[in-house]
Amino acid sequence: MVPTSYYLILSAVLFGLGVLAFVFKRNIITVFMAIELMLNAVNLAFVAFSQALGKSDGEIFVLFVIVVAAAEAAVGLGIIILTARNRRSLNVERVDLLKL
Amino acid sequence: MTEFLSQYAFVIVPVVKIVLLVFIVLTVDAYLTWLERKVIAHIQARWGPYRVGPHGLLQPLADGAKFILKEDPTPDGVDKKVYFFAPFLTLMLALTSLAVIPFGPDIRIGSFTTNFGIADLNISLLVLFAITALSVYGIALAGWSSNNKYSLLGGLRSSAQMISYELSMTLSVVGVLLMAGSLSLKEIVQLQDNGNLGLLGWNIIGFSKDGAGFTQVIGCLCFFISAIAETNRVPFDLPEAESELVGGYHTEYASMKFAMFFIGEYTAMITVSCLSTILFFGGWLSPFPASWIWAHYLPSVILIPLGLWVIFDGIRYETILGRIVLPGLGTALVLIGVALAAFTRANELVQGPFWFFGKLFAVLFFYIWMRGTLPRFRYDQLMDFGWKFLLPVSIANVILTSAFILWRMHG
Amino acid sequence: MSFALLMFFVLAGLAVLGALALILQRHPIHSALSLILVMLSLAGLYLLMGAEFVAAVQIIVYGGAVMVLFVFVIMLLNAGEEERTNFSKLASVAGIPLALALAGVIAAAIARGSGHLPSATNGELTSTRELSKLLFSEFVYPFELTSFLILVAILGAIVLAQREQN
Numbered sequence: 001m002v003p004t005s006y007y008l009i010l011s012a013v014l015f016g017l018g019v020l021a022f023v024f025k026r027n028i029i030t031v032f033m034a035i036e037l038m039l040n041a042v043n044l045a046f047v048a049f050s051q052a053l054g055k056s057d058g059e060i061f062v063l064f065v066i067v068v069a070a071a072e073a074a075v076g077l078g079i080i081i082l083t084a085r086n087r088r089s090l091n092v093e094r095v096d097l098l099k100l
Numbered sequence: 101m102t103e104f105l106s107q108y109a110f111v112i113v114p115v116v117k118i119v120l121l122v123f124i125v126l127t128v129d130a131y132l133t134w135l136e137r138k139v140i141a142h143i144q145a146r147w148g149p150y151r152v153g154p155h156g157l158l159q160p161l162a163d164g165a166k167f168i169l170k171e172d173p174t175p176d177g178v179d180k181k182v183y184f185f186a187p188f189l190t191l192m193l194a195l196t197s198l199a200v201i202p203f204g205p206d207i208r209i210g211s212f213t214t215n216f217g218i219a220d221l222n223i224s225l226l227v228l229f230a231i232t233a234l235s236v237y238g239i240a241l242a243g244w245s246s247n248n249k250y251s252l253l254g255g256l257r258s259s260a261q262m263i264s265y266e267l268s269m270t271l272s273v274v275g276v277l278l279m280a281g282s283l284s285l286k287e288i289v290q291l292q293d294n295g296n297l298g299l300l301g302w303n304i305i306g307f308s309k310d311g312a313g314f315t316q317v318i319g320c321l322c323f324f325i326s327a328i329a330e331t332n333r334v335p336f337d338l339p340e341a342e343s344e345l346v347g348g349y350h351t352e353y354a355s356m357k358f359a360m361f362f363i364g365e366y367t368a369m370i371t372v373s374c375l376s377t378i379l380f381f382g383g384w385l386s387p388f389p390a391s392w393i394w395a396h397y398l399p400s401v402i403l404i405p406l407g408l409w410v411i412f413d414g415i416r417y418e419t420i421l422g423r424i425v426l427p428g429l430g431t432a433l434v435l436i437g438v439a440l441a442a443f444t445r446a447n448e449l450v451q452g453p454f455w456f457f458g459k460l461f462a463v464l465f466f467y468i469w470m471r472g473t474l475p476r477f478r479y480d481q482l483m484d485f486g487w488k489f490l491l492p493v494s495i496a497n498v499i500l501t502s503a504f505i506l507w508r509m510h511g
Numbered sequence: 512m513s514f515a516l517l518m519f520f521v522l523a524g525l526a527v528l529g530a531l532a533l534i535l536q537r538h539p540i541h542s543a544l545s546l547i548l549v550m551l552s553l554a555g556l557y558l559l560m561g562a563e564f565v566a567a568v569q570i571i572v573y574g575g576a577v578m579v580l581f582v583f584v585i586m587l588l589n590a591g592e593e594e595r596t597n598f599s600k601l602a603s604v605a606g607i608p609l610a611l612a613l614a615g616v617i618a619a620a621i622a623r624g625s626g627h628l629p630s631a632t633n634g635e636l637t638s639t640r641e642l643s644k645l646l647f648s649e650f651v652y653p654f655e656l657t658s659f660l661i662l663v664a665i666l667g668a669i670v671l672a673q674r675e676q677n
Contacts (some may be wrong), residue, residue, distance in 0.1 A: 004630060037546060059565050079671060
């Protein structure tokens with residue numbers, strides 16, 4: 001039997017790696033993929049708790065998170081396409097018009 | 101020895117089934133290409149492969165030898181990891197999806213009961229759709245990694261087509277799910293087994309014991325059309341048509357890697373045909389009611405005349421090889437037919453798979469027939485058809501089926 | 512080492528490997544493929560826990576739709592490899608051990624805090640019927656709202672991706 005804490009530790013590790021990718025990568029699309037990784041880590045924690053406590057509410061919430069992440073990916077990638085067309089680059093450091 | 105076997109039976113039995121299934125599927129793939137060439141040829145008033153063995157039966161072997169011996173160049177500038185991964189992914193997904201398909205009822209030999217497929221899951225239908233969803237990657241990555249603008253265009257068009265038709269494919273099956281109440285393919289077939297109704301109990305006609313079954317003709321048509329689009333076959337094969345895009349996503353792939361795409365495409369065709377027989381045509385169930393015992397002898401009744409005809413044709417064949425092989429093949433068929441008629445235990449075991457493979461080949465014949473008859477769609481016509489016609493019709497099918505079931509269940 | 516524990520370590524190892532590959536790979540398409548590997552191993556973990564419907568939905572929606580969207584955008588925008596940066600030596604010498612130490616502390620805290628929970632792999636499958644009963648009775652309001660959200664997202668994506676009408 002696998003203790004629940006193993007799943008939670010894995011979820012924390014994946015979330016941390018997602019934060020690392022978000023901070024260190026310079027391609028907009030890779031940064032967006034790091035957001036999806038963080039959402040997946042959270043989903044894992046939800047399902048682990050749902051199975052440990054015996055209620056299915058956690059899994060329903062995971063379904064909603066997946067749907068919202070899909071909608072967010074669609075709109076976010078649309079914005080990324082427009083930004084890439086306007087700034088002619090996919091580098092996050094170039095999208096800095098608001099910088100002082 | 102028997103204790104060792106029974107202790108590790110849960111590993112040994114699936115491994116044996118996997119080996120058998122892969123062997124059988126690859127052979128069926130190879131001879132499906134032969135059948136396709138013969139049928140299309142006869143539709144076009146010519147003979148097809150005829151020389152390479154008696155009636156061209158060794159043509160798949162010749163094709164296989166060609167694929168193995170041909171030079172396999174890697175174009176300059178490709179992304180090597182992705183270029184080598186894409187055909188492997190396509191073949192792997194196509195073969196994996198056959199693991200959840202039940203080819204017949206449970207096998208019972210003595211005290212040993214096992215499922216007639218490799219895996220019997222609660223969600224086997226969803227697993228099949230998941231694998232179909234993942235197979236988009238094989239094509240998109242193949243097109244992109246080839247460092248060739250025609251491949252990229254073909255790959256993108258083909259992937260867009262596949263994800264568009266995935267939606268109507270999944271929705272057209274919901275009617276069957278509503279009637280069956282389960283996602284497991286084995287249970288869907290078992291719920292079409294309505295006692296003495298035989299053919300009428302299948303989902304395509306939909307009479308069931310409590311009267312709450314709606315005919316799934318619309319669902320079957322939507323599913324079949326979407327499946328043809330999913331497997332990139334005529335009339336939806338613009339992305340890989342030779343006259344349009346040179347070869348689409350597999351332009352830059354030669355011998356062995358192209359063979360992997362080729363086998364993957366035919367295996368996907370077989371999977372989708374298996375799925376449509378299970379969902380709409382009753383899987384391994386016989387079309388005759390269970391009380392007509394004489395129907396159990398149909399395998400023999402078909403095999404014996406077939407074998408005699410092959411012997412008759414082979415005796416007067418042109419080449420010496422044909423005069424040896426064909427009568428041998430015919431005699432084998434006759435002997436199998438006689439053995440089935442004599443031994444009832446073997447006959448019972450063969451009933452399920454016989455009907456399953458019979459229906460499977462009918463559906464595959466229909467696929468090949470469409471290829472020989474219809475012209476191909478233009479790309480924008482194809483996308484229009486998928487989004488503006490098939491998707492609303494699939495949704496209408498869901499609404500109709502659920503309304504009918506609600507009406508019957510609650511008066 | 513029971514079979515479940517072995518499968519957990521295999522799948523968890525694959526997931527962490529995929530996440531590391533996401534960070535360390537230079538080309539976005541390789542990062543996307545690594546993320547697909549992470550999602551597939553997470554689907555395996557959901558299956559291990561008995562949440563079979565969520566596992567199937569994860570593969571169909573995340574792996575088969577969202578990541579396809581990412582891969583399309585990378586192909587269309589012709590994203591290239593990232594250039595090498597000057598990663599400061601201090602960061603790699605002092606940073607990596609410190610990060611591992613932090614991870615260890617967090618792991619210990621989680622293990623201590625959730626030790627009393629029953630195991631997540633308890634051999635019970637969550638039936639789809641149970642999930643759908645909940646989804647359409649208690650959670651029907653979020654369900655309908657989500658369908659509206661998807662409609663808005665579709666409209667937004669179409670409007671954003673249109674070319675300028677001059």
